Amino acid sequence: MDDFLQLAASRQSDRAYDMTRTVEPEKLERILAAACLAPSACNAQPWKFVVVMEPELSARVGKAAAGLGMNKFAKNAPVHILVVEESMNITSFLGAKIKGKYFPLIDIGIAAAHITLAAENEGLGSCILGWFDEKEIKKLVGIPAGKRLLLDITIGYPLKEKRKKSRKPKEKTISYNKY
Template sequence: MDFVEFVKTRQSDRAFDPARPVEKEKIDRIIRTVQLAPSACNAQPWHLIVVDDPELKNKVADATSSRILGINHFTKQAPVHILLVEEKVNLMSGIGGWVKNKDYAQIDLGIAAAHLVLAAHAEGLGSCILGWFDEDKMKELLAIPQSKRVWLDIVIGYSTQPLRDKKRKPIDEIVSFNGYVKTK
């Protein structure tokens, strides 16, 4: 499969087979891709927490869902949660970020997350990137220092969700060449 076709078949899955655990070898390969992800000045400002203990995973899943908003209740089905915790950038990335007024750590975490979900897809797994969760509860459950930020929780498992058509803006609305031109 070429890369465009591969990306077309990756989706945010919200239905998983809770009885089918993810093999440790697959998790190890997924983690390796994050280790290899590029980052500004090679800072690698991330720490991954893999949660696969069923009891703890259910508590983490509870921290992602909201009864009031009715969201993220599917996360208990996923057998694995991988949290991305921001670590400090190195000196060069920190100086560059200050000079250019850009948060390179957040950019790098996005790149790491993209590597993670594409690697999961390559392993035949579904995934969903979650930004909505009770960060304080996550810190409490996983002994994460209060000074750290938990940016994302990525759930992975064997998807039971059919492939959906992607609804995307047309290319001419999101791309221009040789200058900023907005068509709409």
């Protein structure tokens, strides 16, 4: 358990990548394997991961991620894992209706956590982006107009050192047996 806590503690949102280092395909394969192992409501697996690693296309995707004034660093990310929402299976759909919860968003969040922790485990940095020009990125990589592109997870070798995490005290975020 100490190893996992160390991994979770060391994972951070990296916003500067070493452009002289290529992310090895075998590392990406292990990261994607971890993503595919993420649990989902009724095993719906409501995701598709579009991996952008070709340098020119990656730069164009990064430019679209930075195009709204945020995420300027994304232009220099060597890899983008685009997370597209796919259809729920019937049991997940019915459960979502009955419980009033939209499970694909929860499921994709879990998969994104798997991706970023697996990247950290491979010695890579990552950052989960939700603010980007969705229409432009979809056009660049051929995602159908009717699909939702929810996340762009940048991956690369980080340039900056780890920083100390700042978290709320446990008493503000954890309680036992009552709120």
